[in-house]
Amino acid sequence: METVTTIGLVAGFCTTVSFLPQVVKTVKTHRADDLSFAMLLIFLVGLALWFFYGIAIGSLPIIIANSVTIGLVSVLILLKWRCCGTRTTG
Amino acid sequence: METVTTIGLVAGFCTTVSFLPQVVKTVKTHRADDLSFAMLLIFLVGLALWFFYGIAIGSLPIIIANSVTIGLVSVLILLKWRCCGTRTTG
Numbered sequence: 001m002e003t004v005t006t007i008g009l010v011a012g013f014c015t016t017v018s019f020l021p022q023v024v025k026t027v028k029t030h031r032a033d034d035l036s037f038a039m040l041l042i043f044l045v046g047l048a049l050w051f052f053y054g055i056a057i058g059s060l061p062i063i064i065a066n067s068v069t070i071g072l073v074s075v076l077i078l079l080k081w082r083c084c085g086t087r088t089t090g
Numbered sequence: 091m092e093t094v095t096t097i098g099l100v101a102g103f104c105t106t107v108s109f110l111p112q113v114v115k116t117v118k119t120h121r122a123d124d125l126s127f128a129m130l131l132i133f134l135v136g137l138a139l140w141f142f143y144g145i146a147i148g149s150l151p152i153i154i155a156n157s158v159t160i161g162l163v164s165v166l167i168l169l170k171w172r173c174c175g176t177r178t179t180g
Binding site for chain 1: 097098102104107112115116122124125128129130131135137140142143146147149174
Protein backbone atom coordinates (compact mmCIF):
# COMPACT_ATOMS: atom_id res chain seq x y z
CA MET A 1 0.00 0.00 0.00
CA GLU A 2 1.22 3.51 -0.79
CA THR A 3 2.67 5.53 2.09
CA VAL A 4 0.23 8.34 1.35
CA THR A 5 -2.76 6.01 1.64
CA THR A 6 -1.33 4.59 4.87
CA ILE A 7 -1.05 8.10 6.34
CA GLY A 8 -4.64 8.75 5.29
CA LEU A 9 -5.86 5.51 6.82
CA VAL A 10 -4.06 6.19 10.12
CA ALA A 11 -5.46 9.74 10.08
CA GLY A 12 -8.94 8.39 9.47
CA PHE A 13 -8.44 5.78 12.19
CA CYS A 14 -7.52 8.51 14.71
CA THR A 15 -10.29 11.00 13.89
CA THR A 16 -12.82 8.13 13.83
CA VAL A 17 -11.65 6.23 16.92
CA SER A 18 -11.43 9.53 18.85
CA PHE A 19 -15.22 9.59 19.06
CA LEU A 20 -15.31 6.21 20.81
CA PRO A 21 -14.11 7.51 24.23
CA GLN A 22 -16.65 10.34 23.86
CA VAL A 23 -19.49 7.88 23.21
CA VAL A 24 -18.32 5.64 26.10
CA LYS A 25 -18.05 8.63 28.45
CA THR A 26 -21.49 9.93 27.51
CA VAL A 27 -23.09 6.48 27.88
CA LYS A 28 -21.38 5.95 31.27
CA THR A 29 -22.04 9.38 32.79
CA HIS A 30 -25.39 10.01 31.09
CA ARG A 31 -24.24 13.60 30.69
CA ALA A 32 -23.88 15.49 27.44
CA ASP A 33 -24.72 18.96 28.67
CA ASP A 34 -21.30 20.37 27.84
CA LEU A 35 -21.42 19.02 24.29
CA SER A 36 -22.68 21.57 21.79
CA PHE A 37 -25.69 20.29 19.84
CA ALA A 38 -24.91 22.77 17.06
CA MET A 39 -21.38 21.37 16.86
CA LEU A 40 -22.63 17.81 16.47
CA LEU A 41 -25.20 18.71 13.80
CA ILE A 42 -22.90 20.89 11.66
CA PHE A 43 -20.14 18.30 12.06
CA LEU A 44 -22.50 15.57 10.79
CA VAL A 45 -23.35 17.61 7.69
CA GLY A 46 -19.64 18.14 7.09
CA LEU A 47 -18.90 14.42 7.47
CA ALA A 48 -21.57 13.57 4.89
CA LEU A 49 -20.00 16.05 2.46
CA TRP A 50 -16.49 14.65 3.12
CA PHE A 51 -17.92 11.21 2.36
CA PHE A 52 -19.12 12.40 -1.07
CA TYR A 53 -15.81 14.22 -1.62
CA GLY A 54 -14.00 10.95 -0.87
CA ILE A 55 -16.10 9.13 -3.47
CA ALA A 56 -15.53 11.93 -5.99
CA ILE A 57 -11.74 11.89 -5.67
CA GLY A 58 -11.60 8.11 -5.12
CA SER A 59 -9.99 8.32 -1.67
CA LEU A 60 -10.55 5.13 0.32
CA PRO A 61 -9.31 6.61 3.64
CA ILE A 62 -11.79 9.51 3.39
CA ILE A 63 -14.70 7.20 2.48
CA ILE A 64 -14.05 4.66 5.27
CA ALA A 65 -13.21 7.17 8.00
CA ASN A 66 -16.24 9.34 7.38
CA SER A 67 -18.67 6.41 7.17
CA VAL A 68 -17.69 5.19 10.64
CA THR A 69 -17.52 8.70 12.13
CA ILE A 70 -21.00 9.45 10.79
CA GLY A 71 -22.24 6.44 12.81
CA LEU A 72 -20.50 7.50 16.03
CA VAL A 73 -21.56 11.15 15.80
CA SER A 74 -25.14 10.04 15.11
CA VAL A 75 -25.03 8.05 18.37
CA LEU A 76 -23.82 11.18 20.21
CA ILE A 77 -26.62 13.26 18.66
CA LEU A 78 -29.19 10.68 19.79
CA LEU A 79 -27.69 10.58 23.31
CA LYS A 80 -27.59 14.37 23.56
CA TRP A 81 -31.15 14.63 22.29
CA ARG A 82 -32.78 11.75 24.15
CA CYS A 83 -31.14 11.23 27.48
CA CYS A 84 -28.18 13.29 28.46
CA GLY A 85 -28.42 16.91 27.48
CA THR A 86 -31.06 18.66 29.53
CA ARG A 87 -29.13 21.10 31.70
CA THR A 88 -28.10 23.59 29.03
CA THR A 89 -28.64 24.21 25.34
CA GLY A 90 -26.42 25.49 22.53
CA MET B 91 -13.36 25.95 -9.44
CA GLU B 92 -14.14 22.25 -9.88
CA THR B 93 -17.36 20.94 -8.34
CA VAL B 94 -15.37 18.30 -6.43
CA THR B 95 -13.13 20.93 -4.85
CA THR B 96 -16.20 23.01 -3.97
CA ILE B 97 -17.77 19.99 -2.19
CA GLY B 98 -14.51 19.47 -0.31
CA LEU B 99 -14.30 23.13 0.68
CA VAL B 100 -17.91 23.17 1.93
CA ALA B 101 -17.24 19.88 3.79
CA GLY B 102 -14.15 21.39 5.36
CA PHE B 103 -16.04 24.56 6.20
CA CYS B 104 -18.72 22.52 8.05
CA THR B 105 -16.39 20.22 10.01
CA THR B 106 -14.21 23.21 10.92
CA VAL B 107 -16.93 25.73 11.74
CA SER B 108 -18.75 23.06 13.81
CA PHE B 109 -16.12 23.46 16.52
CA LEU B 110 -16.86 27.17 16.90
CA PRO B 111 -20.20 26.72 18.79
CA GLN B 112 -18.40 24.18 20.99
CA VAL B 113 -15.62 26.66 21.80
CA VAL B 114 -18.17 29.45 22.40
CA LYS B 115 -20.27 27.18 24.65
CA THR B 116 -17.26 26.05 26.67
CA VAL B 117 -15.97 29.62 27.08
CA LYS B 118 -19.44 30.85 28.13
CA THR B 119 -20.35 28.04 30.53
CA HIS B 120 -16.82 27.35 31.78
CA ARG B 121 -17.78 23.68 31.68
CA ALA B 122 -16.05 20.97 29.69
CA ASP B 123 -16.63 18.05 32.03
CA ASP B 124 -18.73 16.12 29.53
CA LEU B 125 -16.10 16.49 26.80
CA SER B 126 -13.76 13.51 26.60
CA PHE B 127 -10.11 14.53 26.96
CA ALA B 128 -9.08 11.32 25.15
CA MET B 129 -11.38 12.26 22.27
CA LEU B 130 -9.83 15.70 21.91
CA LEU B 131 -6.24 14.40 22.04
CA ILE B 132 -6.72 11.49 19.59
CA PHE B 133 -8.73 13.80 17.32
CA LEU B 134 -5.86 16.32 17.31
CA VAL B 135 -3.37 13.63 16.28
CA GLY B 136 -5.75 12.56 13.50
CA LEU B 137 -6.14 16.15 12.28
CA ALA B 138 -2.36 16.56 12.07
CA LEU B 139 -2.14 13.37 9.99
CA TRP B 140 -5.00 14.51 7.72
CA PHE B 141 -3.07 17.76 7.23
CA PHE B 142 -0.01 15.82 6.00
CA TYR B 143 -2.26 13.59 3.88
CA GLY B 144 -3.75 16.72 2.28
CA ILE B 145 -0.27 18.00 1.44
CA ALA B 146 0.72 14.58 0.06
CA ILE B 147 -2.27 14.30 -2.29
CA GLY B 148 -2.35 18.05 -3.02
CA SER B 149 -5.86 18.61 -1.65
CA LEU B 150 -6.45 22.24 -0.76
CA PRO B 151 -9.76 21.57 1.11
CA ILE B 152 -8.08 18.99 3.37
CA ILE B 153 -5.09 21.27 4.08
CA ILE B 154 -7.17 24.37 4.89
CA ALA B 155 -9.90 22.61 6.88
CA ASN B 156 -7.50 20.70 9.07
CA SER B 157 -5.26 23.71 9.77
CA VAL B 158 -8.17 25.69 11.19
CA THR B 159 -9.69 22.72 13.05
CA ILE B 160 -6.30 22.02 14.68
CA GLY B 161 -6.45 25.56 16.08
CA LEU B 162 -10.00 25.24 17.44
CA VAL B 163 -9.45 21.77 18.94
CA SER B 164 -6.24 23.04 20.58
CA VAL B 165 -8.30 25.80 22.24
CA LEU B 166 -10.77 23.17 23.53
CA ILE B 167 -7.91 21.04 24.90
CA LEU B 168 -6.51 24.10 26.71
CA LEU B 169 -9.96 24.98 28.10
CA LYS B 170 -10.61 21.40 29.22
CA TRP B 171 -7.16 21.19 30.81
CA ARG B 172 -6.91 24.62 32.41
CA CYS B 173 -10.32 25.84 33.48
CA CYS B 174 -13.36 23.81 32.72
CA GLY B 175 -12.89 20.12 33.16
CA THR B 176 -12.60 19.27 36.83
CA ARG B 177 -15.75 17.28 37.65
CA THR B 178 -14.91 14.07 35.79
CA THR B 179 -12.08 12.59 33.77
CA GLY B 180 -11.92 10.35 30.67
